[in-house]
Amino acid sequence: MKSDYKSLExxxxxxxxxxxxxxxxxxxxxxTIMEWLPRMMDNRATREEFWALKNISFDVxxxxxxxxxxxxxxxxxxxxxxxxxxxxxxxxxxxxxGRVGSLLEVGxxxxxxxxxxxxxxxxxxxxxxxHAEVVRKFDEIVAFAQMEKFVDTxxxxxxxxxxxxxxxxxAAHLEAEILLVDEVLAVGDAAFQQKCMDKIREITRSGxxxxxxxxxxxxxxxxxxxxxxxxxxxxxxxxxxxxxxASYLEDSRGRATMPLLERKDRTGTGKIQFSExxxxxxxxxxxxxxxxxxxxxxxxxxxxxxxxxIDELTIGAMVSNNYGQIVTTFWxxxxxxxxxxxxxxxxxxCRIPKVQLAPGRYTITIGLSSATMALDWLEDAVEFVxxxxxMFGTGFLVRPExxxxxxxxxxxxxxxxxxxxxxK
Amino acid sequence: xxxxxxxxxxxxxxxxxxxxxxxxxxxxxxxxxxxxxNIVVRYKQxxxxxxWAIIQPLFSSGVAAVVFGHFAKLPSEGSAYMAFVxxxxxxxxxxxxxxxxxxxxxxxEGGILQKVYFPKLTAxxxxxxxxxxxxxxxxxxxxxxxxxxxxxxxxxxxxxxxVVLWAAMTGIAFGIWLAPLNVKFRDxxxxxxxxxxxxxxxAPVVYSSEIVPKDKLFWYQLNPLNPIIETFRGxxxxxxxxxxxxxxxxxxxxxxxxxxxxxxxKKMESTFADEx
Numbered sequence: 001m002k003s004d005y006k007s008l009e010x011x012x013x014x015x016x017x018x019x020x021x022x023x024x025x026x027x028x029x030x031x032t033i034m035e036w037l038p039r040m041m042d043n044r045a046t047r048e049e050f051w052a053l054k055n056i057s058f059d060v061x062x063x064x065x066x067x068x069x070x071x072x073x074x075x076x077x078x079x080x081x082x083x084x085x086x087x088x089x090x091x092x093x094x095x096x097x098g099r100v101g102s103l104l105e106v107g108x109x110x111x112x113x114x115x116x117x118x119x120x121x122x123x124x125x126x127x128x129x130x131h132a133e134v135v136r137k138f139d140e141i142v143a144f145a146q147m148e149k150f151v152d153t154x155x156x157x158x159x160x161x162x163x164x165x166x167x168x169x170x171a172a173h174l175e176a177e178i179l180l181v182d183e184v185l186a187v188g189d190a191a192f193q194q195k196c197m198d199k200i201r202e203i204t205r206s207g208x209x210x211x212x213x214x215x216x217x218x219x220x221x222x223x224x225x226x227x228x229x230x231x232x233x234x235x236x237x238x239x240x241x242x243x244x245x246a247s248y249l250e251d252s253r254g255r256a257t258m259p260l261l262e263r264k265d266r267t268g269t270g271k272i273q274f275s276e277x278x279x280x281x282x283x284x285x286x287x288x289x290x291x292x293x294x295x296x297x298x299x300x301x302x303x304x305x306x307x308x309x310i311d312e313l314t315i316g317a318m319v320s321n322n323y324g325q326i327v328t329t330f331w332x333x334x335x336x337x338x339x340x341x342x343x344x345x346x347x348x349x350c351r352i353p354k355v356q357l358a359p360g361r362y363t364i365t366i367g368l369s370s371a372t373m374a375l376d377w378l379e380d381a382v383e384f385v386x387x388x389x390x391m392f393g394t395g396f397l398v399r400p401e402x403x404x405x406x407x408x409x410x411x412x413x414x415x416x417x418x419x420x421x422x423x424k
Numbered sequence: 425x426x427x428x429x430x431x432x433x434x435x436x437x438x439x440x441x442x443x444x445x446x447x448x449x450x451x452x453x454x455x456x457x458x459x460x461x462n463i464v465v466r467y468k469q470x471x472x473x474x475x476w477a478i479i480q481p482l483f484s485s486g487v488a489a490v491v492f493g494h495f496a497k498l499p500s501e502g503s504a505y506m507a508f509v510x511x512x513x514x515x516x517x518x519x520x521x522x523x524x525x526x527x528x529x530x531x532x533e534g535g536i537l538q539k540v541y542f543p544k545l546t547a548x549x550x551x552x553x554x555x556x557x558x559x560x561x562x563x564x565x566x567x568x569x570x571x572x573x574x575x576x577x578x579x580x581x582x583x584x585x586x587v588v589l590w591a592a593m594t595g596i597a598f599g600i601w602l603a604p605l606n607v608k609f610r611d612x613x614x615x616x617x618x619x620x621x622x623x624x625x626x627a628p629v630v631y632s633s634e635i636v637p638k639d640k641l642f643w644y645q646l647n648p649l650n651p652i653i654e655t656f657r658g659x660x661x662x663x664x665x666x667x668x669x670x671x672x673x674x675x676x677x678x679x680x681x682x683x684x685x686x687x688x689x690k691k692m693e694s695t696f697a698d699e700x
Contacts, residue, residue, distance in 0.1 A: 017698065081697065085434050085541030088694030093435035100432075100541070109536045111461055113468045118461070125457040126542055177429065 005097060007178055007209040008060040008083065012092035015053040015078050052078045053233045056092070062177075065210045067224035067241060069217075069248050071379055073265070075233040076213050080180050083211065098177025098209075099128055108167070112156035116147055116166055119155055123170045137173050145169035172199055178209045217245050217323040249322065252363055252380045260381060261303075268376040272310060272341060274366055276301040277317075277382045289384060290355045292407060293391025298330060298350040302368070304341055311340035312371035315348060317364050319357070320380075327357060327405055356406050359388045439691030441683055447543035455546045459553025462525075466554055477558040478565045481517055485510040485569075488630040501632050501663040504573035510566055511657045512629035514584075518559045518591040519649060520620055525551035526599020527606050527616060534700045544693050545686065548600055552592055559588040566660065580659040587656045594648055594678045600685030604692035607700050628653050645670035648677050 053075045060066050070076045081087045084100050109126040110119045120141055124134035134141075142151055145165040155163060181200055204210055204223055214220050220227065220241060227244030229236040237247050255263070261275050279287050280297045290296040300315055317330040330350050332338065339348055363380040388397045391407055413419055448455070467473045485506060492498045493505025500508040529547040530537070537544060563584055570577055606612040627649040628636075636644050644650065651671040658666050 082434060085432065086538060087697040088434055088437055090436060093433055096432045096434070098429045102540075108539050111465060113465045114461060118464065122457045122461055125454045126536060126540060128542070131453050 005062070006059045006095075007062045007064070007097055008211075009095040010056050010058050010083070010092070011094070013053060013056040013079075013082060013089045013094060014051060014091040015075075015082060015087070016090040017050050017052055051233055053082070053089075053230075056230075056235055058228055058235065058238055060178075060209055060211065062209055063207045064226065065204050065212060065224050067220040067227040067244070068211060068213045068230065069220060069227055069244060070230035070236075071252075073267075074230045076230055077182065079230065080182055080211070080213060084180055096178065099175070100178045100180060101127065101171065101174045101176025102180045102182070108171075110155055110163070110167060113154055115154055116142075116151040116158070120151075120166070120170055123167070124174075127171065127174050129174055133175075141166075141169045141173050144172065176208070178211070179203055180211050180213075182213045215324050217249070218325055221245060221323075245323075249324075255380045257383060260378065263378060263381075266376055266378050268368070268374045271306045271375055272302050272304045272313070272368060272370075273376045274300060274368060274378060274381065275303040275345070277364065277366060279384055290352075290357075290386050292355055292357070292359055292386055292389035294355060294389055296352050296355055298352065298364075300348045300350070300366070300368075301345065302341060302348065303345045304343070309340065309342045310370050310375075311338070313339040313341060313348075313375075314369055315339075315350075316367045317350070318366075319362050319364050321358075321405065322361050325405070327362070354391070354409060355386060355389075356391075356408060357386045358403070358405050358407060359386045361385050437691050437694035439687045441687050441690070444543075444545055444686040444690045448545055448549060451543050451546045454542060455550045456553075458547060458550030462550060462554045463557055474557075474561065477561045481510065481513045481562050482565060485513050488513075492630050499632050499634050501634065501657070501661070503575060503661045503663065507566075507569050507573050507575050507661065508632070508657070509630050510569055511660045512627075512653050514559060514562045514566060515587055515591040515652050515656045516624060516627065516629045516649065517562065518555055518588045519595040519652070520624075521558060522551055522555040522592040522595025523599045523602070523620070524595075524616060525554060526596050527602035527612060529599070530603045530696060531606050531610075531613075531700060538697050538700065544603075544696060545600075545689060548596065548603055548689070551596065551599065555592045555595070556588065559592070560585065563588070570660070575661065578662065580662070583659050584656060587652060587659065590655075591649070591652045593682070594652065594674075597678050597682035597685055600689050601681065604689055604696070607692070607696050623647075623649070646673060646677075648674035650674065 056079065058066075068076050068079065078087075080102075082089050083094060083096070084102060085096075109123045111122065114122065117138075120138060121131070121134055125131070142148055145162075145168070147162065147166055147169075150158065150162065155166075158166070179200075200210075200212075201223070210223075212220065212223055224241050226239065227241050228238050229244050229248055231251065236251075237244060255265075260277065261273070266273070277298070277300050279290060280299055281287055282295045282297070287296075298317065300317075302313075304310065314332045315330075316332070318326050319328050319330070321327050330352070339346070361383065362385070363383045365379045366377070366381045367374065368376045390397060391409075411419070411422075413422065467476055470476065472479065488509045489506040492509070493500060498505075526548045529551055530544050533544070533547045536542070563581075566584075567577065567581070602612050602616065624630075626644075627647055629649075633641075633644065633650070633654065645667065651666060651674045654666045655671065657663060
């Protein structure tokens with residue numbers, strides 16, 4: 001399928017936001033005037049500008065599946081918004097040949113007062129389908145959503161599942177030549193997410209052009225031939241998926257070894273910040289690796305930057321493996337435990353009685369919040385290794401490289417030899 | 425896949441009038457569906473339903489007829505005051521509904537425009553749907569009022585829908601300017617109702633232009649609503665105050681506002697999703 005044209009061309013695309021202007025808009029005239037006045041006094045623009053994307057150039061051939069990788073805030077979502085035409089670039093241009101669709105604009109433009117039928121037509125028109133096309137596919141859409149009985153009921157009477165199914169059915173029947181998929185946006189229950197992923201796989205096999213954004217290096221490696229790695233709004237590299245994934249992972253490793261207080265890429269109010277996160281064995285020995293099956297303590301050192309007491313503190317720690325998959329989360333809310341901080345510094349300890357993660361390398365993303373606000377958030381704050389261990393006390397060193405992501409605690413017996421602790 | 429593959433280019437907005445008009449044509453189906461949705465949703469879950477389109481102008485005309493005609497005894501060019509006022513209220517309402525609707529059209533599509541590309545001018549022009557449906561219902565009301573007050577019914581009445589369309593397009597023309605401003609400054613939403621109220625009293629809606637002092641007449645006739653209402657009255661009641669000069673001024677002004685409005689809108693459109 002060699003062709004002399006490209007599906008998509010990005011030429012020097014840049015997008016500028018004004019800090020405080022992107023999300024927090026000055027919605028009133030007075031606020032704007034208050035900002036203009038000082039600027040008129042001082043001719044130089046005092047307002048900070050922020051380039052979310054800078055000098056992005058790449059091409060996508062028809063039928064190609066290209067992954068876009070980058071951390072949160074690297075500019076992936078902004079790039080997708082520009083490619084789909086939702087917002088225009090500040091500089092450069094994007095040329096798109098063919099209709100652009102996205103499976104995850106589920107239910108875009110649905111109006112609660114309208115019936116299912118009316119909404120299918122409205123949503124179809126918004127997504128760019130011709131009326132005749134919707135008419136032709138109407139029965140198919142309704143059948144896919146399994147909604148035959150309810151097409152003439154107002155959507156506000158639908159359950160959320162029905163709403164989702166109908167929206168997905170419309171989006172899935174848009175015959176887009178180019179598909180943009182932002183996995184981060186995938187919402188809904190597990191079954192629905194599975195359906196989305198199945199549909200994405202089906203589409204990737206149908207020879208359409210796909211741009212796929214994901215945090216999951218596993219999904220990226222499975223689906224994409226080529227990847228664009230974005231870092232800090234610029235292209236870090238474009239190349240074969242293996243190389244791109246390797247470069248991305250290398251990058252997160254580099255960050256995880258940096259002292260936390262030097263990190264500038266944190267978000268949150270910063271009233272309290274993580275100053276250190278480390279692992280200790282039961283006996284207080286500081287370590288960089290945990291042993292499968294043994295106890296380890298995850299110790300968060302907090303430092304408070306304000307004098308007031310802050311209470312209702314909660315901590316979450318998401319553990320991701322080498323492929324960017326989130327394997328587990330340690331969270332204070334599981335134990336309904338909240339902390340109060342009065343002094344300048346405090347250590348919070350999470351005791352993990354038996355490490356059940358498969359041996360390998362992990363990074364932890366940590367977040368701290370109070371009842372009302374997000375205080376601190378650091379991606380890939382710390383890296384650690386789980387080494388093979390004698391988890392079952394049998395002398396068998398578990399090295400489950402090919403046996404899955406977790407090693408569950410387990411006992412085995414047959415029905416004729418039931419151990420005492422199992423007899424109740 | 426047999427259909428021709430369209431090329432789309434996204435670049436910093438140029439503010440092109442031609443692009444704007446092309447988009448309106450290309451996405452005419454979307455305009456239709458937006459309009460249909462607005463019409464269906466407008467009077468949902470009301471008891472009187474579409475009757476509100478009639479009740480409002482009926483009562484405001486009634487009140488004006490009592491206050492200005494009965495108490496203040498203002499002249500009504502030889503017609504019953506009720507019929508006279510209603511001939512001002514109908515084109516005025518068409519203008520007002522179109523302008524308010526157009527200026528809020530982009531902000532009210534906020535949820536959609538942050539998720540998918542569509543030319544935002546479609547939202548603006550879809551306002552015509554609701555406006556015209558309301559106005560045409562009011563035209564039926566007018567016929568009843570004319571019959572009740574024994575006013576002659578002429579074939580000229582058949583031309584009033586064109587005047588209503590003229591009024592609505594004038595409203596859209598001004599609304600196109602306000603819609604992008606509304607995205608940036610929500611003040612527009614609050615300022616517009618009283619601006620419109622003042623504007624209404626600057627037009628011969630509830631009174632006759634006969635009472636306007638002669639030396640102010642030139643400025644008075646610059647109001648683009650003035651010839652619209654005069655034309656409407658001329659057609660419905662047979663009294664002719666229309667000056668061709670003021671009609672030409674009004675249409676020229678409206679076209680200027682419309683064309684520059686589309687240019688302005690296209691210039692601002694690209695950052696709607698970031699600022700809404």
